[in-house]
Amino acid sequence: MSVHQARIQGKTFLMTALPRVAMLINQFLPGIGGAERQVAMLGALLADRGVDVHVVTRWRDGCPALERMGGLTVHRVPARGTKGLAAVSFTAHAAAALGRIRPDIIHAHDLLSCGTTAMLARLLYGTPVVVTAHRSGSIGDIGRLHDKPFGDTRIALLRRNVDAFIAISRDINAELAAHGVPEDRRVSIPNGIDTRRFSLATPQQRAEARTAIGVQGGPVALFAGRLAVEKRLDLLLSVWPDVRRSHPTATLLIVGDGEMEAELRRIESPGVEFRGRTDDVLPYLRASDVFVLPSIAEGLSVALLEAQSTGAAVLATDVGGARDIIDDGVDGLLIEPGNPDQLRDGLLRLFADDALRARMRRAASARVARRNDMEGALEKLLELYLRLAPRHGRIRYAPHPSARVADRPGWRRR
Amino acid sequence: MAHIVHIIDRLNIGGAQSLLVTLAQALRGRPHSMAVVSLHHDDTMAGAIRACGVPVTVLPGKLRDVGRIAEVCRLLQETNADLIHTHLGFAHVTGTLCGRLMGLPVVASLHSMQEHPAERFRDLVHYRLQRWVLRTLCDRIIAVGPHVAVARAGYVGRARMEVIENAVIPPPPLSAGRRAAVRHSLLGSERDDGPLFIAVGRLSAEKGFADLIDAFAIFGRSDPRAALAIVGGGELMGALRAQVAGHGLDGRVFLPGARTDVPELLAASDVFVMPSHWEGMPVAVLEAMAAGLPVVATRVGDLPNLVSDRTGLLVEPQDPAALAGALSSIAGTPDRWAPLGRAGKRLVDERYSPDVWASRLCRLYDEVLDGRWPGTGRRHWSAIRSIL
Numbered sequence: 001m002s003v004h005q006a007r008i009q010g011k012t013f014l015m016t017a018l019p020r021v022a023m024l025i026n027q028f029l030p031g032i033g034g035a036e037r038q039v040a041m042l043g044a045l046l047a048d049r050g051v052d053v054h055v056v057t058r059w060r061d062g063c064p065a066l067e068r069m070g071g072l073t074v075h076r077v078p079a080r081g082t083k084g085l086a087a088v089s090f091t092a093h094a095a096a097a098l099g100r101i102r103p104d105i106i107h108a109h110d111l112l113s114c115g116t117t118a119m120l121a122r123l124l125y126g127t128p129v130v131v132t133a134h135r136s137g138s139i140g141d142i143g144r145l146h147d148k149p150f151g152d153t154r155i156a157l158l159r160r161n162v163d164a165f166i167a168i169s170r171d172i173n174a175e176l177a178a179h180g181v182p183e184d185r186r187v188s189i190p191n192g193i194d195t196r197r198f199s200l201a202t203p204q205q206r207a208e209a210r211t212a213i214g215v216q217g218g219p220v221a222l223f224a225g226r227l228a229v230e231k232r233l234d235l236l237l238s239v240w241p242d243v244r245r246s247h248p249t250a251t252l253l254i255v256g257d258g259e260m261e262a263e264l265r266r267i268e269s270p271g272v273e274f275r276g277r278t279d280d281v282l283p284y285l286r287a288s289d290v291f292v293l294p295s296i297a298e299g300l301s302v303a304l305l306e307a308q309s310t311g312a313a314v315l316a317t318d319v320g321g322a323r324d325i326i327d328d329g330v331d332g333l334l335i336e337p338g339n340p341d342q343l344r345d346g347l348l349r350l351f352a353d354d355a356l357r358a359r360m361r362r363a364a365s366a367r368v369a370r371r372n373d374m375e376g377a378l379e380k381l382l383e384l385y386l387r388l389a390p391r392h393g394r395i396r397y398a399p400h401p402s403a404r405v406a407d408r409p410g411w412r413r414r
Numbered sequence: 415m416a417h418i419v420h421i422i423d424r425l426n427i428g429g430a431q432s433l434l435v436t437l438a439q440a441l442r443g444r445p446h447s448m449a450v451v452s453l454h455h456d457d458t459m460a461g462a463i464r465a466c467g468v469p470v471t472v473l474p475g476k477l478r479d480v481g482r483i484a485e486v487c488r489l490l491q492e493t494n495a496d497l498i499h500t501h502l503g504f505a506h507v508t509g510t511l512c513g514r515l516m517g518l519p520v521v522a523s524l525h526s527m528q529e530h531p532a533e534r535f536r537d538l539v540h541y542r543l544q545r546w547v548l549r550t551l552c553d554r555i556i557a558v559g560p561h562v563a564v565a566r567a568g569y570v571g572r573a574r575m576e577v578i579e580n581a582v583i584p585p586p587p588l589s590a591g592r593r594a595a596v597r598h599s600l601l602g603s604e605r606d607d608g609p610l611f612i613a614v615g616r617l618s619a620e621k622g623f624a625d626l627i628d629a630f631a632i633f634g635r636s637d638p639r640a641a642l643a644i645v646g647g648g649e650l651m652g653a654l655r656a657q658v659a660g661h662g663l664d665g666r667v668f669l670p671g672a673r674t675d676v677p678e679l680l681a682a683s684d685v686f687v688m689p690s691h692w693e694g695m696p697v698a699v700l701e702a703m704a705a706g707l708p709v710v711a712t713r714v715g716d717l718p719n720l721v722s723d724r725t726g727l728l729v730e731p732q733d734p735a736a737l738a739g740a741l742s743s744i745a746g747t748p749d750r751w752a753p754l755g756r757a758g759k760r761l762v763d764e765r766y767s768p769d770v771w772a773s774r775l776c777r778l779y780d781e782v783l784d785g786r787w788p789g790t791g792r793r794h795w796s797a798i799r800s801i802l
Contacts, residue, residue: 003564014560014577016567390572395563397577400765 002050008386008394017393019104019385020052024094024114028057028074035134038191038302039109040072045378047071051385054101056094058086075101087113095120103127104389109134111141111158112148119161128388131158132166132189135299136175136320139230155179163388166381169300169321187384190324191300192377193368198309200365201286209286213275218249219351222288222312224281224303225295227258232294232317232338234260237267239344244271247351255284285310289357290350295319296337305372308332308364313357315346325372331364415445416496416783421486421509423477423502424454425470427646427672428616429580429697430501430525431459436583438466440772446779449493451486453477453505458674469493477504478540486512497779501525503544510547519782522548523556526694527565527715549573553782556775559695559716576778579716581771582700582762585677596675596682600643600668608639609745612683612707614676614698615690617648617669622689622712622731624650624657629689629737631661637745640666642687645679647672680705684751685744691731693717703762708754710740725758 004015029040043053048071059065059076067074075097079090090113098106098121106121107130108114118129133141145151165181166189167173176186201209210220221243225231233254240252250271254264257277265274278284281303285291291307293316298304300321307314308325314332316322326332333350335342350357386394425431434450441448450463455474463470471489475482486508490498498520500509506522513520532538548555548570555575557563563577588596597610611630615621623644630642644654644667651669658667673679676698680686686702686709693715700720702709709726711717721728727744729736744750 014564016564391574392572393567395557395560395567395575395577397560397563399560 004050006382006386008383011396012398013386014395014397015386015393016395018049018051019389020054020101021046021105021107021385022054022056022098022101022103023107023109024056024117025109026058026090026112026114027060028055028076029069030063035109035299038134040070041194041374042192042378042381043072044070045374046382049378049382051382054103056097056101058090087116091117091120095124098127099125104392105130105385107132107385111145111155115141115158115162116154119157122161128163129161130164130166130384130388131162132168133172133176133299134168135297136169136172139297140172140175140299140320142175142179164384166384169324171320171323172299187380189377189380189384190321190372191302191305192372192374193302193305193309195309195369195373198282198285198306200309200311200361205286209283212283213253213287215251215253215287216249218251219247219290220251220253220288221290221292221347221351222253222255222284222307223292223294224255224284224307225293225301227254227256227260227264229260230295230297231260232296233264234267235338235340235343236292236294237264237269237272239340239347240269240272242344243347243351244269246348250351253284253288255281281306282310285312288312290315290347292343292347293317293322294335294337294343298322300324305368308361309368309372311361311365313350313360314364315343315350325367326364331360331367416447416779417494418446418448418497418499418779419451419490419493419495420448420499420501421451421453421505421512422500423452423504424456425450425452425459425463425472426456427458427674427676430523432582432697432701433580434501435459435462435466436581436768437772437775438463438468439583440581440768441776442466444772444776446776449495451489453482453486453508458672462674478536480508480511483508483512483515487516490516490518497521497783499523499779503540506544506552507540507547510551514551519553520551521554521556521778521782522552523558524548524562524566524570524694525558527562527692545569554778556778559719561716561719562694565715578771578774578778579766580695580697580700581766581768582697582704583768584704584759584763585681585701588678588681592678593682596678600670600679600682601641602665602668608637608641609684609748610682611640611642611685611687611741612645612680612702613642613687613689614645614680614702615688615696617644617646617650617654619650620691621646622691623654625732625734625737626687626689627654627657627661627663627667628734629741630667631663632734632738633741633745634663634666636742640741640745641668642666643668643670643679643683645670645673645676677701677705680707683707684748685710685741686726687737687741688712688717689731689737690714690717695720700762700766703755703758706752706755706759708744708751709758710737710744712737720758720761725754725761 006013006015025039047053053072055072055074058079065076077093077097079086094117106118106127108118109132115131122129159180164185164187165176166187168191252272255275255278285307291312291314293304298320317337318334319337326334328334333346335346450470452472457472460470498509498513498518500506500522510520532541555570555573556578558580560577680702686707688699688711695716709721711721712731713728714731727740729740
């Protein structure tokens with residue numbers, strides 16, 4: 001039998017069984033988006049630790065209904081009809097799927113249909129529910145819920161029926177607090193990234209990456225993410241010619257796809273390259289001098305964290321969790337959302353000042369390693385699950401410091 | 415300031431009973447007081463507990479007799495008990511039911527890795543009943559070692575379980591004259607110049623003494639001066655005596671029966687052997703290590719936590735040849751006995767001191783009494799309690 005040692009609320013326990021977790025998420029891999037990738041990565045790491053992780057998501061054309069994916073079991077349930085009807089259909093099918101999976105914990109990754117489904121499952125099966133809100137503001141979960149019919153009722157229901165809310169940034173935490181979620185049910189777990197993979201690029205790695213992706217000399221700015229309206233790439237493309245006038249060799253790489261792609265490609269601009277979707281953003285990050293994120297809404301951007309960790313100087317709008325991870329002028333530059341002048345000035349300032357960029361990349365990389373490492377996020381999440389999961393197989397044990405219990409065969413230390 | 419009543423199946427010689435003696439001594443000077451209730455007429459250890467100033471009540475009768483619950487309840491009421499702590503199988507059932515009837519919190523200690531196999535129907539009934547009370551009616555379950563806890567995790571289901579490892583009070587050192595006298599009393603008039611191996615335990619199959627006698631027969635051919643004492647009583651006494659005679663080991667292997675002076679016997683011996691097929695956290699090994707003996711033990715239960723190459727030797731269970739090898743290797747290096755024994759004593763003093771143990775138990779009692787982790791089902795019984 002495999003026994004895990006775990007600390008829950010400051011006490012040491014031996015775990016003879018780890019919980020089964022069902023993640024509820026609207027869309028899942030294959031597909032790009034920070035939240036989905038975060039869930040896939042955390043899920044895989046949890047599965048590594050011995051947690052049985054299931055993902056319940058909407059069915060999509062061309063994907064199998066049941067699939068094993070790197071330690072995760074992905075269940076794709078049908079969501080028929082349009083808009084509201086699809087949401088009702090998803091809720092019904094997902095609740096039925098949860099009845100089959102019988103998880104110990106349900107983790108919903110938005111407050112809308114996933115949150116509703118989770119509450120329904122809690123009502124039906126008594127399973128504890130954790131909800132993560134991945135975005136804040138008007139297009140964030142609570143903002144969107146407000147605009148829905150019975151929105152406030154649904155928020156009140158969530159407040160009463162969710163066992164723990166995970167806030168990935170301070171502003172989401174504040175938003176939850178403003179809607180009456182008590183402090184003991186708010187858990188702050190910032191997004192994490194694999195800081196070993198996204199390590200500070202050496203000059204050699206940078207040169208190799210530039211060759212690999214085919215970029216000539218001159219400064220490189222990068223945007224990587226979904227090409228969605230709220231990312232405000234139109235604004236970036238509108239100020240780019242001014243930047244290009246001061247730095248005629250500068251390149252702007254745009255990596256990703258999305259609903260705005262065709263429209264953006266129509267905006268002719270020198271030195272702009274659309275690279276489409278990629279499975280590996282690492283060489284792009286290594287090759288870039290500046291990472292730019294002009295969004296008007298964000299949760300806690302994983303792309304931004306990866307850029308900081310790899311050593312690109314970041315220029316981001318002050319929305320969502322950006323303030324949590326960027327100290328303006330120290331490990332990145334913060335600008336007002338939707339302000340083209342600040343966007344242009346920021347790009348020019350970063351391109352012009354090599355010393356500033358070098359200082360920022362060092363500071364940012366160190367900060368991400370300290371605060372946003374995947375392992376840290378994983379520990380907090382696992383502790384939350386263990387705290388909420390039924391007590392099955394949990395044994396309190398404080399071994400003597402010199403005892404080597406965890407070294408015994410079959411015993412794993414956490 | 416709580417009065418804790420320990421309910422135990424019987425007060426014969428055994429690990430759980432030695433722990434009660436240790437606790438009776440360790441609780442001196444602490445706010446909690448204790449009393450012991452035994453459900454069986456065998457009261458061999460009662461004297462040792464009474465000697466520590468702890469009242470012992472022996473209720474002779476059948477262990478399975480559920481009708482005695484009323485008797486135990488009356489006793490609990492008379493002694494103003496605040497908490498019940500049960501040890502061993504029948505006491506779990508009787509004690510927990512009494513606790514629920516009286517509205518008292520109940521703590522149960524699991525002392526072994528597994529139950530004896532249920533061969534008869536009434537054993538099966540008892541097994542199920544015990545599992546049910548542990549799962550649903552106990553406030554807290556104590557496992558005596560981490561491996562015991564893990565092995566019993568499925569058995570107790572969602573009940574709250576905590577590991578509190580056994581402890582031992584180090585015995586006073588034995589004078590040379592006394593040591594010689596004890597050795598002489600054990601070995602009789604035989605020559606006393608070789609290593610004396612000692613094993614302690616109830617003479618039942620799972621303790622593996624048959625393996626030990628076989629191993630000693632193999633090893634004894636090369637070392638004719640060595641002697642072995644197997645201290646304890648039990649159903650296998652006749653079979654083991656026959657086995658000894660069959661190997662022609664009379665006069666070298668001794669079976670003196672159950673003894674109350676085990677610490678002295680240990681201190682007078684050279685090497686301790688534990689050949690068990692399964693074990694929890696055996697008090698006998700802790701006692702041997704506290705007496706400064708090197709230990710040869712099987713790799714079962716929590717023994718690997720205690721015994722390593724710094725304190726003795728580990729062998730696989732049910733393998734007389736391997737055990738013989740270990741015996742001869744340790745018998746061949748008498749100069750290593752003292753360092754191995756010292757390391758063992760240090761380990762026991764450090765990790766299994768009665769002080770730490772008693773503090774943990776008291777903290778657990780306090781937690782249960784404070785109702786920080788309230789028990790199950792107490793509400794339902796408060797009505798019945800008013801009837802009694």
